Every structure is written in structure tokens, then in C-alpha cells.
Amino acid sequence: MLEEVLWRMGQQSRVLQELRREIMPVWDDNAAREVDSRYLNSHAADDERLLEQLHLQDESLDQSASQMTAAQEEGRRAEEQAVEVMEQLRFANQDLQGAYGHYDVYARYHADARGKFPQVQSLIREANASCG
Known part of the structure; x- marks a missing residue:
């Protein structure tokens, strides 16, 4: 849509500038030169800058849309x-909960096993004493 508007604005600007060139030989008096220098020359320069900036804005909008x-x-x-x-x-987390459960079982068995060491050592001493 913006491209179409820019194209139309460019066309209108070109038509205006062509018309100015065509009537320049006919419309050549002090009043015409005054209007030309005061309004139309600045209009042509402003129009060119405006179209250029609008094209840049259109490109920026396209890039923004792509980036978005x-x-x-x-x-x-x-x-x-x-x-x-x-x-x-x-x-x-599920695996960790399972690991904590296995660790608790290990800690219980380990404590039970360590608690039985004195009894095992006593039995070993008794066995050694009866063999010797």
C-alpha cells in the first residue's frame, strides 16, 4: 500500500516538474520567476527529499516486519x-527422588552392617580361640 502511494506521489511530482519545464518558455516574466524561485523550486527539492525519505522508511518498515x-x-x-x-x-526431579530413596536404603543397610561389626569380630575371636 505504501509503495503504491509513493509511486503515485512520484508520478505527481514528475508531472508537475514536466509541466513547469513545458510552460517555462511561455511563463517567463518577473511574477513567474518570483513564484518559481519562491515556491516551486523549493517544492521540487522538498518533494525529492520527501520521496527519498519515504522510500527509506518503507524499506525500514519492510526490514522491521521481517525482523519481527x-x-x-x-x-x-x-x-x-x-x-x-x-x-x-x-x-x-523424579530420578532424584528415587536416588534419595535408594540412598536412604543404603544408609540404613550400611548402619546395620556397621552395627554388626562388633558381633562379627567377637564371633571371629571365639572361632579363633576354639581352633587354636
Whole structure:
């Protein structure tokens, strides 16, 4: 849409400048030169700068739209990865809970085994004494 407006503005500007060139030989008096120098020359320069800046703005808007689309895509992928990370974190927490449970069992068996060392040592001494 903006491109169409820019094209029309460019066309209108070209038509105006062509008309000025065509009537210059006919419209050549002090009043015409005054209007030309005071209004129309500055209009031509301003029009050219305006069209140039509008084209730059149009390009910037196109680039912004592309970058916005890319950013949205990256955001979508980040959300997907966050879901995956949360799922893996849930699995890791489940595994960790299982590991804590296994550690508790290990600690209990280890304490039981250490508690039986004096009895085992006593039995070994008794066995050694009866063999010797």
C-alpha cells in the first residue's frame, strides 16, 4: 500500500516538474520567476527529499516486519525448548527422588552392617580361640 502511494506521489511530482519545464518558455516574466524561485523550486527539492525519505522508511518498515517475524519465530522456538527443559527437569526431579530413596536404603543397610561389626569380630575371636 505504501509503495503504491509513493509511486503515485512520484508520478505527481514528475508531472508537475514536466509541466513547469513545458510552460517555462511561455511563463517567463518577473511574477513567474518570483513564484518559481519562491515556491516551486523549493517544492521540487522538498518533494525529492520527501520521496527519498519515504522510500527509506518503507524499506525500514519492510526490514522491521521481517525482523519481527524472525523474532516471533525465535520466541516460538524458545517456548518449545522451555517446555522440553521443563519436561526434562520433571524427569530429573523424579530420578532424584528415587536416588534419595535408594540412598536412604543404603544408609540404613550400611548402619546395620556397621552395627554388626562388633558381633562379627567377637564371633571371629571365639572361632579363633576354639581352633587354636
